[in-house]
Amino acid sequence: MASALKNLSDYNSDNLPDISGKKFGLVVAEWNKEITDTLCHGAYDTLIKHGAKAENIHRNTVPGSFELTLGAQLLAQSYEIDAVIALGVVIKGETKHDDYICHAVAQGLTQVGLKFNKPVIFGLVTTNDEQQAWDRAGGKHGNKGVEAAVTAIQMVGLFS
Numbered sequence: 835m836a837s838a839l840k841n842l843s844d845y846n847s848d849n850l851p852d853i854s855g856k857k858f859g860l861v862v863a864e865w866n867k868e869i870t871d872t873l874c875h876g877a878y879d880t881l882i883k884h885g886a887k888a889e890n891i892h893r894n895t896v897p898g899s900f901e902l903t904l905g906a907q908l909l910a911q912s913y914e915i916d917a918v919i920a921l922g923v924v925i926k927g928e929t930k931h932d933d934y935i936c937h938a939v940a941q942g943l944t945q946v947g948l949k950f951n952k953p954v955i956f957g958l959v960t961t962n963d964e965q966q967a968w969d970r971a972g973g974k975h976g977n978k979g980v981e982a983a984v985t986a987i988q989m990v991g992l993f994s
């Protein structure tokens with residue numbers, strides 16, 4: 835299965851850069867809060883595990899995933915943040931809201947990264963149902979929060 839081949843939760847930590855002096859922003863959506871909290875813990879713990887200092891990790895919450903873009907921008911423009919990680923869970927419903935939200939977030943986060951010339955990591959879990967979301971928040975497909983943090987660390991290394 836494709837996702838099994840791309841599961842970065844089993845990453846190789848040998849080649850990660852030194853992030854002891856780096857600053858990270860976490861922006862976390864409150865829709866599906868239990869799941870986004872699990873993603874957030876995964877991301878936070880991964881940053882700490884690889885040398886980030888707790889005081890250098892800034893967390894913002896936003897109501898829903900649609901607001902991740904603005905939350906990411908707020909972080910990107912302040913605190914001399916080196917990378918922003920945006921975390922949300924969008925679950926498909928009976929209408930097309932998920933399409934609109936996901937496209938808006940993908941485009942919005944891309945724009946913030948380009949505008950501020952710093953990594954803005956797309957940690958939006960988009961699934962057909964809640965179980966699939968849990969599978970990606972510490973379940974059989976790893977924790978996408980961990981993977982988002984690893985990506986942020988790699989990108990910070992690229993910019994150093």
Ligand code: RBF
Nearest residue numbers: 863865897898899900901922923924925931935
């Ligand atoms: N936000 C999420 O983060 N995940 C969702 O699954 C989600 N579903 C939504 C479904 C509908 C019909 C609406 C109107 C909003 C949903 N939102 C969801 C909230 C959205 O991201 C945003 O917070 C609100 O639309 C206010 O701008």
